[in-house]
Amino acid sequence: MKKVLEGSHAVSEAVRLARVQVMSAYPITPQTHIVEALSEYCSNGAMNARFLCVESEHSAMAAVIGAASGGVRTFTATSSQGLALMHELLHWASAARLPIVMAEVNRALAPGWNIWMDQTDSLAQRDTGWIQLYCEDGQEVFDTTLQAFRLAEKVSLPVMVVLDAFFLSHTFEPVDVPDQDIVDGFLPPFLPRFELNTDNPFAIGQMAAPTIYMEMRHSIQKAMERVPGELDQVEQEFAATFNRRYGPMEAIHCDDAEVIMVVTGTAASTCRKVISDLRAINEQVGMLKLRMFRPFPTDLIRQVLGSAHKIAVIDRNFSFGVSGIFAQEVRAALCNYKGHPSVFGYIAGLGGRDVTPETLEEIYWKTKSTDKPDAESIWIGLNPYSSFQSRSNS
Amino acid sequence: MERMKKQNGTEDIPLFISRSNITTEINKTGSWRFARPKYDEKTSPCSAACPAGEDIARIQMLANQESFKEAVHTILIENPFPAVCGRVCFHPCETACNRTGFDEPIAIRCLERFLGDFAIQESMKLPPEKLPENGKSVCIVGAGPAGLAAGYFLTRLGYSCHIFEASSEPGGILRWGIPEYRLPVKILAREIERIKDFGVKINCNVPMSQNFLKETKSRYDAFFIACGYSRSMQMNIPGDQAASDGLEFLRHMRREEITPLTGTAAVVGGGNTAVDIARSLVRLGLNPIIVYRRRKQDMPAFKHEVEMARKEGVKILELFAPIQIEKTGGACFLTLQQMKISGAETSGGRAVVVPDGRVTQLRRVDHVFTAIGAEPTEPWQFPPEQGPETLHLGHCTFAHRDRPLMFGGDLTNPIKSVTDAIASGKQAAMALDAFFKKGWDANADRLAPYRVGSGPALSMESYLKGEHTSRNRHIVSYEEINTDYFSTAARVLSASLAVDESVHSFLETEETYTFDQAVEETYRCFKCGICDSCNNCRIFCPEVAVVFKDSRRVIDLNYCKGCGICVVECPRNAMALEMEI
Numbered sequence: 024m025k026k027v028l029e030g031s032h033a034v035s036e037a038v039r040l041a042r043v044q045v046m047s048a049y050p051i052t053p054q055t056h057i058v059e060a061l062s063e064y065c066s067n068g069a070m071n072a073r074f075l076c077v078e079s080e081h082s083a084m085a086a087v088i089g090a091a092s093g094g095v096r097t098f099t100a101t102s103s104q105g106l107a108l109m110h111e112l113l114h115w116a117s118a119a120r121l122p123i124v125m126a127e128v129n130r131a132l133a134p135g136w137n138i139w140m141d142q143t144d145s146l147a148q149r150d151t152g153w154i155q156l157y158c159e160d161g162q163e164v165f166d167t168t169l170q171a172f173r174l175a176e177k178v179s180l181p182v183m184v185v186l187d188a189f190f191l192s193h194t195f196e197p198v199d200v201p202d203q204d205i206v207d208g209f210l211p212p213f214l215p216r217f218e219l220n221t222d223n224p225f226a227i228g229q230m231a232a233p234t235i236y237m238e239m240r241h242s243i244q245k246a247m248e249r250v251p252g253e254l255d256q257v258e259q260e261f262a263a264t265f266n267r268r269y270g271p272m273e274a275i276h277c278d279d280a281e282v283i284m285v286v287t288g289t290a291a292s293t294c295r296k297v298i299s300d301l302r303a304i305n306e307q308v309g310m311l312k313l314r315m316f317r318p319f320p321t322d323l324i325r326q327v328l329g330s331a332h333k334i335a336v337i338d339r340n341f342s343f344g345v346s347g348i349f350a351q352e353v354r355a356a357l358c359n360y361k362g363h364p365s366v367f368g369y370i371a372g373l374g375g376r377d378v379t380p381e382t383l384e385e386i387y388w389k390t391k392s393t394d395k396p397d398a399e400s401i402w403i404g405l406n407p408y409s410s411f412q413s414r415s416n417s
Numbered sequence: 418m419e420r421m422k423k424q425n426g427t428e429d430i431p432l433f434i435s436r437s438n439i440t441t442e443i444n445k446t447g448s449w450r451f452a453r454p455k456y457d458e459k460t461s462p463c464s465a466a467c468p469a470g471e472d473i474a475r476i477q478m479l480a481n482q483e484s485f486k487e488a489v490h491t492i493l494i495e496n497p498f499p500a501v502c503g504r505v506c507f508h509p510c511e512t513a514c515n516r517t518g519f520d521e522p523i524a525i526r527c528l529e530r531f532l533g534d535f536a537i538q539e540s541m542k543l544p545p546e547k548l549p550e551n552g553k554s555v556c557i558v559g560a561g562p563a564g565l566a567a568g569y570f571l572t573r574l575g576y577s578c579h580i581f582e583a584s585s586e587p588g589g590i591l592r593w594g595i596p597e598y599r600l601p602v603k604i605l606a607r608e609i610e611r612i613k614d615f616g617v618k619i620n621c622n623v624p625m626s627q628n629f630l631k632e633t634k635s636r637y638d639a640f641f642i643a644c645g646y647s648r649s650m651q652m653n654i655p656g657d658q659a660a661s662d663g664l665e666f667l668r669h670m671r672r673e674e675i676t677p678l679t680g681t682a683a684v685v686g687g688g689n690t691a692v693d694i695a696r697s698l699v700r701l702g703l704n705p706i707i708v709y710r711r712r713k714q715d716m717p718a719f720k721h722e723v724e725m726a727r728k729e730g731v732k733i734l735e736l737f738a739p740i741q742i743e744k745t746g747g748a749c750f751l752t753l754q755q756m757k758i759s760g761a762e763t764s765g766g767r768a769v770v771v772p773d774g775r776v777t778q779l780r781r782v783d784h785v786f787t788a789i790g791a792e793p794t795e796p797w798q799f800p801p802e803q804g805p806e807t808l809h810l811g812h813c814t815f816a817h818r819d820r821p822l823m824f825g826g827d828l829t830n831p832i833k834s835v836t837d838a839i840a841s842g843k844q845a846a847m848a849l850d851a852f853f854k855k856g857w858d859a860n861a862d863r864l865a866p867y868r869v870g871s872g873p874a875l876s877m878e879s880y881l882k883g884e885h886t887s888r889n890r891h892i893v894s895y896e897e898i899n900t901d902y903f904s905t906a907a908r909v910l911s912a913s914l915a916v917d918e919s920v921h922s923f924l925e926t927e928e929t930y931t932f933d934q935a936v937e938e939t940y941r942c943f944k945c946g947i948c949d950s951c952n953n954c955r956i957f958c959p960e961v962a963v964v965f966k967d968s969r970r971v972i973d974l975n976y977c978k979g980c981g982i983c984v985v986e987c988p989r990n991a992m993a994l995e996m997e998i
Contacts, residue, residue, distance in 0.1 A: 120434055177427045216432055221961075224440035231435050242433035249430050 028198045030191040031056035033161045034100065034126045034184070036198075037168035039064050040206040043098045043124075044213075045090035047075035047083040052138045053188040054102040054128045061098075080105035084112040084123075091121035092227065094218025096172065099123065102188065103130035103144045110148065113181075117152025118243060119228050122175035122182075122213070125153075126168065129288065129339075130188040131374040139375020140188040142287070142340035146316075146348040152243055154182040154250055155317040157287045161196035166267055167314075169210060173257045176213050178246045185316075188375065190289040201265065209264045247318045254315065271315035274327045276302060280309030282390050283328055283364075285336040285353060287313050290378045294337075297383040308387060313349065324356040331364045335390040337383070338400075339372045346399045367396045371403040442976075446960050450979035450997065454954075454972055457993035459889045459946030463525055465870025466513035468812070468832070468840035469496040472878065472888075473510055473525055474947040474989075480528060481939035481949070489536040490544045492529065494878045496839050497569045497612055498562065500537055500604045501591060503530025504927075506836045507719045515945050518895035520905040523942045527911050531930040537607045543615045546881060548575040553853065556581065556637040558625050558798075559644035561589020562835050563826030565609065566842025567641045568617035570877060574850045578617050579637075583624040589645050589826075591835065593668045594690065596697045597923040602671070627797045634820060638853075641845050643826035643838070644798050646791035652685065656742035659749055660685070663694045663788035670697055677701075680783030683708050683751055685739055687716035691788035692723060695731040699920050703784070705731050710738035710756050715767040729920050736770065737778060742785055749785050753778045793828060800824030806857060808848075810864075811873025812841040815848055817857055823849065840874060847880055893945035893990045902953075902988035909938040948991040954983035 028036065034057045038046070046065070048058040064070040075086045080101050087097040101109060106127055116123050131141035145155060156171065158164045164186050171182040186192055219227065231239055251271055262268040273291075275298060277283055286294045291312040301308045311327055313320075328334050334357075338347025345351060350368030357363040367390050372378035382403055389401065461474035472491055479488035492499045506526055514522035535541075553576050557564045560582035568578040586592055591605050613619060623629075630640065649662045663684065669675050680703060684695045687709035695705040707726070709716060713735045716723055727733065737753040744750075755776035761769040793799060801807050806817035813825035825841035827833045844864075851863040865872075867880045870892045879887040912928040913919075919926045930938070948970075955963035955970065962976040963983065972983075984992045 118434070120432055178430050179427070179432050216427070217434075217436070224442065226437040226441055227434060229435050229437060235435075239433050239435070242431040245431040253427075253430075 024200055024202075025197050026200050027195050028161055028165075028200070029056065029193055029195045030161050030164050030186055031128075031193065032060055033165040033196075033198050034168055034186070035060035035064070036200050037165045038098050038124075039070050040201070040203055041096065041098075041124075041169060041172050041210055042207075042212070043070070043072055043172075044095035045073050045075065045087065046098045047077055047086035047090075048099050048101065049077055049080045049083050049105060051080070051102045051105040051130075053130055053192045054100045054105070054126065056192070057100045057126055057128075080108045081112060084109040084116065087123050088112060088116055088119065088121060091116075091123050092119065092219050094213070094215035094220075096176075096213040097121075097123050098125070100126035100128070102128040103132055103138075106144050106148060107132065110151070113148055113151035113153060115228070116181045118239070120179040120243075120246075122172070122179055124168065124171045124175055125181065125183050127183045127185045128188050128192045129185055137374045138188065140190055140288075140339065140372065141374050142185075142338070142348075143342075145183060145185050146340050146342075148183070149317060149348070152180065152247075153317060154178075154180055154247075154315070155185055156182065156315055157185045157313065158191065159289060159291045159312065159314075160191070161194070161198045162267070163269060164191065165198050165200065166261065166265065166269070169206065170254070170257050170261055172210055172213075173260075174250070174254055177253045177257070178249055179216060180243070180246055180250070185288070187288045199265075205264060209261060250318050251315070251320060251323075269314055271320045272323055272327070273312040273314065275310045275312075277309035277311060277327050277331070279307060281307040281332045282387060283309045283311055283331045283334050284383065284387065285311045285313060285328075285334060285349060287316075287337075287349065288339070290337060290339065290372070290383075293378060293380055294383055297380050297387070300380070301384070301387060306387070306391075316349075316352075319352055319356065321356040324353060325360050328353070328357060328364060329360050333365050333367060333390050335367045335369060335386050337369050337371055337378070337386065339378065341370055341373065341400070350400070365395055367393070368400045369403050370400050376404065445975050446978040447962075447973075447975045450974070450977060452979040452981060452994050453974070453997050454977065454979070454981060454984050454992055454994050456948060456970065456972075456991065457889055458948060458991050459891045459893050460870040461945035461947065462513040462515055462870075462892050462894075463510035463523075463945075465874070465892045466509040467869070468509070468834070468836040468874055469502070469843065470840070470869035470874030470876050471495045471510075471529075472876070474942070474944045476532070477523065477525075477528065477939045477942040478944050478947055478949045480532065480935060481942070483936060485532060485535050486539070486541065489532050489541055491878075492532060493536070493543055494546075494881075495843070495876065496836070497543060497566065498533075498608050498835070498839060499529050500533025500608055501562075501600060502836055502839070503527070503533045504600050504604070504925075505591075505595060507834055515893065515895040515898055515943055516941060519898075519900060519903065519943075521908045524908050524911075524938050527909075527930050528935055528938060531935040533608070534604075534929045537604065543569070543611055547573050548881070550577070551575040551853070553577070553638040554579065554636070555639045555641060555849070556630075556633060557641045557643065558630075559583075559589060559642070559826065560587035560619050560621070561643060561645045561826055562591055562838035563643035563645070563841045564589070564641065565612055565617070565619075566839040567643065567825065567845050568619075568842070569612050569615060570843045570846035571849065572616050573877070573881070574846055576846075576849075580617060580619045581623040581625055581629075582619060582621045583644075585621055587619050587621060593671050594664060594693070596667065596670060596693050598696070598700070598919070598926050599693070601925060627795070630797075637820070639821040639823065639849055641823045641825060641842075641849075642798060642800075643824070643828065643841065644793060646793060646827045646833070648792055648794045649787055650790045650792055652739060652787055652789060654740055654742065656744065657787075659742045659744040660785040660787045663690055663786045664791060666694055666786055667697070675701070678703055678784060680704070681706070681781075682784040682786060683739075683749075683780065683782045684786045684788055685709075686788035686790070687711065687718060688788060688790070689718045689722060690791075692718040692726050692731075694786050694788055696722075696726050696729055697923075698786075699726075699729050699731060700923055706782070707731060707733045708737050708739060708751075708753065709733065709735050711768050711770050712736060712758065717765075717767075725926065728916050736773075738770075738772075739785075740777070748781050748783055751780045751782060751785060753780060798824075798828060800829055810844055810848055812837060812844040813848065815845075815852070817852075821849055821852060843877060844873070844875055847875055847877070889946075891946075897990040898943050898945065899986065899988045899990075902951075903943065906941050908941070909934045944989050946990055949989070951988060953986045953988060954992065957982050957986040
């Protein structure tokens with residue numbers, strides 16, 4: 024049934040229908056609406072689940088790690104500073120091979136305090152061993168959340184479902200919310216490959232000597248390598264039931280494109296319009312929407328981007344001292360590819376600043392008119408600091 | 418470390434993690450211990466403050482679990498009058514309640530009333546546990562709350578009891594001295610009926626005399642004198658014969674034999690009887706004024722009653738004492754002496770007052786009622802002050818003559834309340850039993866193990882079960898409650914009649930809690946010192962050393978390392994940590 028839902032509630036509805044058994048979270052804007060709804064479902068009986076109230080995100084992650092080790096389906100959600108506080112345990116969750124699903128609402132890190140859209144929080148967790156899926160709209164958020172449980176439980180790795188603060192978390196859109204029995208058909212109960220059991224006690228996660236630690240890390244990577252294939256299978260089954268699929272990425276007009284714009288999250292929607300407008304005036308432009316960031320779809324990136332002349336990566340994040348993080352990853356994927364295109368890194372829309380069609384058009388024309396990028400990162404829409412200083416002095 | 422079991426069709430996906438082949442059970446962390454936790458239930462302050470020593474925290478817990486019958490039994494073992502006390506008790510338990518330090522005290526009296534009425538509704542009997550009959554019989558003088566309680570508790574201890582009552586029905590002050598709007602006769606009758614069913618024989622219309630006692634002496638092994646204060650004290654001022662006896666007035670009201678009155682009335686006194694008279698007069702359509710020689714705050718009447726009286730339109734004139742009444746025509750002219758506080762206080766904390774010069778006031782009223790106190794009707798009813806074998810226990814006096822002669826109720830109690838009268842009956846029963854079993858000398862000491870908290874209240878439950886079952890007498894303080902586990906919540910108020918309704922009828926002014934209200938209020942209770950199976954000890958134990966054995970929690974000392982987390986996380990101080998060295 025179609026419902027008009029804000030992005031946050033697309034998450035909470037999916038979690039309800041996924042029959043999650045244990046949840047734990049600490050509220051933080053812009054994640055709050057997700058966990059608010061879920062705690063309500065626990066108290067009013069809409070969900071047969073435990074919601075553990077904790078004093079910090081670190082404890083929230085610890086709580087779901089404990090529950091998942093006990094073999095139940097788990098969920099948490101956070102944002103920004105909260106995700107940063109979880110950092111230590113994010114490593115634990117993946118290396119303990121626990122299929123935890125987390126909604127992460129992209130929000131800027133402080134200081135200065137800023138509650139708006141920015142991707143640096145989730146991208147800073149790229150090395151923690153979590154699968155990361157970036158969503159474009161409310162329906163995709165709902166669908167990805169459901170898929171995330173299947174995927175996580177298949178590969179025994181945690182999944183982060185990432186959505187833009189406010190542009191997605193607080194925006195109402197029509198979302199198709201299926202009945203419980205249909206979801207049950209797609210998502211059977213969690214059958215853990217291992218679980219702590221007091222009747223047959225054993226310990227997990229203990230000492231691993233140098234003689235074995237490397238093999239354990241290798242095993243995580245081997246599982247990560249299986250993700251594209253498993254995601255594809257999950258999506259096939261999902262499409263059979265719901266008639267929708269997204270893939271690890273989506274390429275539009277890339278075959279004959281000279282310039283391909285690489286976008287993520289809600290900016291992809293804006294980019295769809297820009298591409299269509301530019302194609303209408305016969306510009307050879309394409310776009311690549313990146314949905315799966317971890318594992319990074321290197322092979323697909325090479326296939327799609329390899330033949331273009333120029334790539335414009337739009338980063339709503341920044342790794343200080345280097346560049347935008349998506350640009351970095353795209354460059355790394357292409358560097359060993361013979362005759363690879365030039366990669367232009369654009370920094371735009373940090374801390375909730377709008378990325379408008381005009382912003383993307385500016386990026387396109389800039390890329391088209393320049394042979395080689397004149398800097399690692401090109402900051403779009405940057406105002407001189409003096410314009411702020413003069414305001415505060417007056 | 419080993420590869421994990423394979424289940425859900427993903428067995429070919431590498432999963433290589435560390436996992437032990439054995440459990441950590443080989444690591445007997447109990448060997449690290451030098452302190453040992455234990456379950457150690459303690460006394461709640463409400464129980465310690467209850468003259469009847471009711472196990473209030475447990476009653477609250479049982480009611481919270483909706484085990485109302487068990488909750489009722491837990492009360493009845495200590496007090497056969499929950500429906501009565503739930504209405505008229507001055508609830509020292511609530512004054513002592515630890516929750517006061519947090520928000521507001523628990524409405525313990527309201528829950529007791531709910532449980533009392535529940536027991537009546539369900540026609541519940543008194544708990545059947547009795548000691549075997551011992552062939553001894555006890556004569557009880559007076560069927561007031563003390564006499565009835567003594568009969569009840571002695572019967573439980575295996576004695577056969579005969580109660581002799583001068584008036585036509587049992588109940589004493591409950592039957593004749595408390596107005597219907599505070600205690601309906603039918604409620605009282607049901608609770609007395611239950612005591613009769615338990616085997617206590619009550620003979621009414623038998624006025625007692627010293628001769629009767631002498632004549633019957635050979636028929637009984639002991640006597641319990643609890644005939645109360647049934648004669649009003651006189652003012653001893655000129656014209657005092659124009660004043661009506663307040664207690665007599667209340668007795669008439671209870672007999673529904675009241676002659677219609679109109680106009681204004683002065684009620685002299687500051688105790689509960691004065692307030693009861695004044696509030697009854699309001700209901701009869703009069704305008705009463707209470708005249709009290711001390712200040713309002715010195716009135717011995719319960720604060721709540723005084724407050725209700727004021728709401729219902731009763732005026733209170735403080736610091737005036739009547740010195741003369743002149744009856745002219747239908748009216749009384751009351752000369753009142755202005756009093757002033759002398760600066761001194763009585764032992765009870767009331768101001769000592771002295772006449773303030775010659776200032777007087779003349780007041781015209783239609784009626785004057787006296788309620789300045791009462792006393793026993795006959796000198797033999799007074800307990801002996803001292804004697805070679807006279808023992809003053811907290812709630813009764815034990816005179817060992819040729820037979821045990823005990824005095825109780827208002828005759829001996831420092832606080833003249835219904836619940837203290839019940840406590841008196843219980844203490845007398847236990848003291849008598851101790852005497853018969855262990856002799857005179859053992860008496861005072863023998864009751865000590867059954868004290869609730871620091872006493873004087875005694876626990877019949879532990880007396881019946883034996884010394885070793887007695888609760889730790891430490892009274893849990895507010896500081897010992899782990900308030901992290903509680904959130905503030907407003908006290909649940911029982912419904913009550915609007916004042917403009919209540920002043921026109923003798924219907925009860927307060928209603929009994931509904932089922933939901935009763936349960937809701939018990940959620941507020943800390944259950945100080947009592948294990949309510951919250952399971953915190955087990956949840957927080959880092960070694961999972963709290964295990965269930967025969968569905969009881971026990972500490973597995975093989976693994977308990979004595980960290981004390983369980984003791985700290987117990988919300989209600991039902992555990993303790995002891996040093997082992």
